[in-house]
Amino acid sequence: MFSSADVPREHYRALHDLLGALTGEEFHARCIARDRAFRDQGITFSYGGEERPFPLDLIPRIVPSEEWAVIEQGVTQRVRALDAFLADVYGPGEVLRDHILPRRLVASSVHFHRQAAGVKPINGVRVHVAGVDLVRDAQGAYRVLEDNLRIPSGVSYVVENRRTMTHVFPELFASHRVRPVADYAAHLLEALRAAAPAGRRDPVVVVLTPGIYNAAYFEHSFLARTMGVELVEGRDLVCRDGVLYMRTTEGEDRVDVVYRRVDDEFLDPLQFRPDSLIGCPGILNAARLGNVAIANSVGNGVADDKAVYPYVPDLVRYYLGEEPVLANVPTYRLDDADERAYVLERLDRLVVKPVDGAGGYGIVIGPHATDEELAQVARDINADPRGWIAQEVVHLSTSPSYVGDRFAPRHIDLRPFAVNDGKRVWVAAGGLTRVALREGSLIVNSSQGGGSKDTWVLAGQEPQREVVAETGPLQRRPDVRPGSPLDLGPVMSSGQQQQQQQQQPPPC
Amino acid sequence: MDRVNSWRLLVRHSTTSRYAAEVFASYNEVRLTPMTDRGQVTVDERVEVVPAARLFRHVDYWGTIVHTFDVHGRHTELTVLGSSIVDTSARRVLDEDATWGTLALPTLHDDLYEYLSPTRFVAPCDTLSAVADDIRTRAATPSDAARMAIDAVRDRLVYERGHTTASTSAAEAWEQRRGVCQDFAHVTLAILRAMGVPARYVSGYLHPDRDAPIGVAVSGESHAWIDAWIGDWAPFDPTNGEPVGERHVVVAQARDYGDVSPLRGIYTGAAATDQDVTVEVTRIG
Amino acid sequence: MLTRLAESLYWFGRYVERAEDTARILDVHYHLLLEDPWVDESAACRALLEVMGVECGEADTCDIDTVTRALAYDASYGGSIVGSMSAAWHNARGAREVISSEIWECVNATHIEIASRASASVPQPHKFFIWVKERAAILAGLADSTMSRDDAWRYLVLGRSLERVDMTARLLSSRHQAVWGDGGWTTTLRCCSAYESYLRTYQRAVDATLAAQFLLLDRLFPRSVLWALRTAEQCLAELDPSSSRVGFDDVARRTLGRARTELEFRALDDLLGSLPDHLAQLQNQCTAAAGAVADRYFRHTRPLEWTA
Incomplete structure (x- = not known):
């Protein structure tokens, strides 16, 4: 937020002034209003087995429109390239034959599901929804930290954070033109409908959830509600002869598109874990037959495998013939002997991550780690070099946050959400800004004590509005017809009232 | 050039699973259809299932022909019969001189x-x-x-x-x-x-x-x-x-x-008691 | 609609009603015990627990605190107020997309608050009972004003109505036990919010026969057994509009129809003369109807276990 000590960056000035005018008590009252709103709506996440309201920091993060344009372009590019990559590795495998990416990395990825080979999505899309994690480095450039192409979550917080902010801090919005985020569900629904089998005129879309005990159940329910589609569990579905149905009180209804929030390993007990109670056997073969679309596709995890990540810039060049708009964070491949030796010498200055970890678990941040931790991770790397990557420490940008009862700088990242309908990749104007609430921490995951901020993408110029103004002041008045007066019930005349009062003398 | 010595074989592979009690909602994948590859041509192939089920066919990651089917009615016995006619010959290896x-x-x-x-x-x-x-x-x-x-x-x-x-x-x-x-x-x-x-x-x-x-x-x-x-x-x-x-x-x-396991499936109900597998091969040419 | 959602709505309706009715029943007993210095508290409490289907050991002393703990505060028991509200919350959570967000927020706020309300009210349970009735009333009002009259609504109302028949029958059973004699009917009516309505209808002092008759058979009062039976029947009719020229295929509908006609067309003396038997039968019919509804509409809602 600040360009140098105490001088806010240009686009934060109005916010800085407004917040500066509030007393601590006034600000605290807004915090209470926020907590009540989240609690009543049941917007919670699981933290150590306990449901807690999602911590929203009331100070928004502001992204100017020109910065956003770069993010939008970069995320779109990345999604297109990774979608093409997935079509390739589950199809002809040209990228492997051309040795752009070692087959070894694909074949040894735990998320490379050979069961999905040859499944051709109806409209060609495998990445219907992506969440691309970005950080802003010391030079002010956004870099990609990781891609989430399986079940990217958090978008419900983006929308609910905004709704809560407009309730709690309406005056902030009066002084900024912030692009809306509430249209996410409409775009998602369009993309899902576009994935439906050909010839289904009014395709039936459902959201598949593991159930109410899942940590992200709120989001599943949110998406189903805002799209106006059924939220189903595995036990509601049945495959018959390669067609998917849901069990209703009137019989079985055909399902065309499943936006699933169940992991690959649990989705189809015929193909994966037979002990899954939350999946639907036969669903992958139904997708293979083109009778149902699964979004996101099965096996997408090979493209967001952290060992594949260093190659994504090459994949962008290979599939799109373009230079990457967003750079990666400098990354070392630990199954390369030279790079491994280099990394092992400098562990205390690097970040080491497990390749199939999620939620910030297992990450070792060199500069913050103890000697024992470093020794342990060195042993782990030597035991399984394919299981780890190392990255330079990125000095995440900070943003002022309300912690305890005061404002303090905290590290932040940004997860924009992209929706792909096969013709166009649309990036929701905003995204989830996660904030590491512990002082000095670089880990922003909510499971590790992180919170979030509303992310404001400022609107650029909108030329259409200006044109309307030129047609003259009279025309600008909206065309309003006056309504007729409201009907009212009978009213006693004042004489009547007086007489009624006079009937009884006052008691004293 | 030498005349390639070739056989025509009829293969019938039958698998019957029996269950201790009625089972239902059975989903299966079978891999018992010979592939057409160097030195081998599959001329005809068929898979039948009792109780009757609709079969779908695809080729998996390894190039194997897979048939999938599901049986929803209650049953105590499931039979899968694969029959195929295959022309076989000695495989020609184009190069065995790798160092x-x-x-x-x-x-x-x-x-x-x-x-x-x-x-x-x-x-x-x-x-x-x-x-x-x-x-x-x-x-x-x-x-x-x-x-x-x-x-x-x-x-x-x-x-x-x-x-x-x-x-x-x-x-x-x-x-x-x-x-x-x-x-x-x-x-x-x-x-x-x-x-x-x-x-x-x-x-x-x-x-x-x-x-x-x-x-x-x-x-x-x-x-x-x-x-x-x-x-x-x-x-x-x-x-x-x-x-x-x-x-x-x-x-x-x-x-x-x-x-490559020939028969893979899941179902709901009682445990399988036994499985009968018979393979019958006939040289027909 | 999805069978699983239909089942969740049905149970949501039942559990909210159960919480409310249990609060009402406990409220009656609490007050009756205060008002009646001669009653044998232990016998009255044992009778109540029995009527509510809770086993109580012979040796233990049984007083109103025992009863309140079991039927109001015991979170692990699905028949207590706290347990019912928690079950209602779980069902609502699984059906969030078909109930309005206002209903959800109300259920959720109730769920969050109920434990602290319960513990704060231990010295004055009446306050807790009032609060539960109010929450139930808000939920009913929100359902009424925010839900489309589609199948989701019908399953909810069906569950609520069946539960009301069952619970009102239990309330009457508990009142009719020999322990109470003929007193306390005013309190009973009050706790069913039926006192004013009773007075306007009969325009005379409360008497045992008339009060029972009112709670059982009144055609206009919405908490009477007859009203709830009719509502349940109507829901079933709307859920399956196909009608044949002869009889009804739907077992649940036949069961409820029979229960209603037996109440409606039986001679009053006969009915009130052997009221405990009729009430017991009514509860059996409720159970049978609920079973038939589950058989017909809620099959396949359990996950299957797969064998490889």
């Missing part, structure tokens, strides 16, 4: 990565690695190494049913000194891969009679052998040590048994 240098090429190593890596059945163990090291120091070429590996396996293992199961690993079979074709294949794969020779598991059928008369149905069996990459894929049959030819019918080629 150890060829196999060390990084690009080749990467292209054949999946056939060089350990798997659940073909996991490395100290004993097998020692056997592999010994062969590797003595073999001049990968081709020699493949033959020596087959000899080593045949010296060690005795063919004997009932000592191993469908889930026995290479190391376990080596320790037990006996096994069936699946075990012979897994042990051979383990040794070859430990030497850096790419090798794959082949499953299919074998006609038991070298001089099979035409038109006589005989009881055959599911069989497994291996392909080693020694410049090209070359087949070896470690179980009987004979060349792979007209009598062999290829259904699948992959990393190990786990990728």
Whole structure:
């Protein structure tokens, strides 16, 4: 937020002034209003087995429109390239034959599901929804930290954070033109409908959830509600002869598109874990037959495998013939002997991550780690070099946050959400800004004590509005017809009232 | 040019599962249709299921033909019958002169990565690695190494049913000194891969009679052998040590048994009590 | 609609009603015990627990605190107020997309608050009972004003109505036990919010027969058994509009129809003369109807276990 000590960056000035005018008590009252709103709506996440309201920091993060344009372009590019990559590795495998990416990395990825080979999505899309994690480095450039192409979550917080902010801090919005985020569900629904089998005129879309005990159940329910589609569990579905149905009180209804929030390993007990109670056997073969679309596709995890990540810039060049708009964070491949030796010498200055970890678990941040931790991770790397990557420490940008009862700088990242309908990749104007609430921490995951901020993408110029103004002041008045007066019930005349009062003398 | 010696075989592979009580919602994938590949043409193929079910066909990652079906009605017995007519001949290996240098090429190593890596059945163990090291120091070429590996396996293992199961690993079979074709294949794969020779598991059928008369149905069996990459894929049959030819019918080629099991499925209800498998092979031309 | 959602709505309706009715029943007993100095508290409490289907050991002393703990505060028991509200919350959570967000927020706020309300009210349970009735009333009002009259609504109302029949029958059973004699009917009516309505209808002092008759058979009062039976029947009719020229295929509808006609067309003396038997039968019919509804509409809602 600040360009140098105490001088806010240009686009934060109005916010800085407004917040500066509030007393601590006034600000605290807004915090209470926020907590009540989240609690009543049941917007919670699981933290150590306990449901807690999602911590929203009331100070928004502001992204100017020109910065956003770069993010939008970069995320779109990345999604297109990774979608093409997935079509390739589950199809002809040209990228492997051309040795752009070692087959070894694909074949040894735990998320490379050979069961999905040859499944051709109806409209060609495998990445219907992506969440691309970005950080802003010391030079002010956004870099990609990781891609989430399986079940990217958090978008419900983006929308609910905004709704809560407009309730709690309406005056902030009066002084900024912030692009809306509430249209996410409409775009998602369009993309899902576009994935439906050909010839289904009014395709039936459902959201598949593991159930109410899942940590992200709120989001599943949110998406189903805002799209106006059924939220189903595995036990509601049945495959018959390669067609998917849901069990209703009137019989079985055909399902065309499943936006699933169940992991690959649990989705189809015929193909994966037979002990899954939350999946639907036969669903992958139904997708293979083109009778149902699964979004996101099965096996997408090979493209967001952290060992594949260093190659994504090459994949962008290979599939799109373009230079990457967003750079990666400098990354070392630990199954390369030279790079491994280099990394092992400098562990205390690097970040080491497990390749199939999620939620910030297992990450070792060199500069913050103890000697024992470093020794342990060195042993782990030597035991399984394919299981780890190392990255330079990125000095995440900070943003002022309300912690305890005061404002303090905290590290932040940004997860924009992209929706792909096969013709166009649309990036929701905003995204989830996660904030590491512990002082000095670089880990922003909510499971590790992180919170979030509303992310404001400022609107650029909108030329259409200006044109309307030129047609003259009279025309600008909206065309309003006056309504007729409201009907009212009978009213006693004042004489009547007086007489009624006079009937009884006052008691004293 | 030599006339290629060719057989036409009719293979009927029937599997019946019986359950202790009624089961329902049964979902299955079967892999029992011979592939069309070098040296083999599948002329006709059919899969039937009782109770009747609609079948769908696709080709999996390894190139195996898969039929899928589901049965929803209650049943106590499920029969799957695969019949096919296949023309077979000796496999021609275009190149068997790869050197150890060829196999060390990084690009080749990467292209054949999946056939060089350990798997659940073909996991490395100290004993097998020692056997592999010994062969590797003595073999001049990968081709020699493949033959020596087959000899080593045949010296060690005795063919004997009932000592191993469908889930026995290479190391376990080596320790037990006996096994069936699946075990012979897994042990051979383990040794070859430990030497850096790419090798794959082949499953299919074998006609038991070298001089099979035409038109006589005989009881055959599911069989497994291996392909080693020694410049090209070359087949070896470690179980009987004979060349792979007209009598062999290829259904699948992959990393190990786990990728090719003929019948895989899930259902709801009582446990299966037994399974009857019969394979009948007839030379018809 | 999805069978699983239909089942969740049905149970949501039942559990909210159960929480409310249990609060009402406990409220009656609490007050009756205060008002009646001669009653044998232990016997009255045992009778109540029995009527509510809770086993109580012979040796233990049983007083109103025992009863309140078991039927109001015991979170582990699905028949207590706290347990019912928690079950209602779980069902609502699984059906969030078909109930309005206002209903959800109300259920959720109730769920969050109920434990602290319960513990704060231990010295004055009446306050807790009032609060539960109010929450139930808000939920009913929100359902009424925010839900479309589609199948989701019908399953909810069906569940609520069946539960009301059952619970009102239990309330009457508990009142009719020999322990109470003929007193306390005013309190009973009050706790069913039926006192004013009773007075306007009969325009005379409360008497045992008339009060029972009112709670059982009044055609206009919405908490009477007859009203709830009719509502349940109507829901079933709308859920399956196909009608044949002869009889009804739907077992649940036949059961409820029979229960209603037996109440409606039986001679009053006969009915009130052997009221305990009729009430017991009514509860059996409720159970049978609920079973038939589950059989017909809620099959396949359990996950299957797969064998490889």
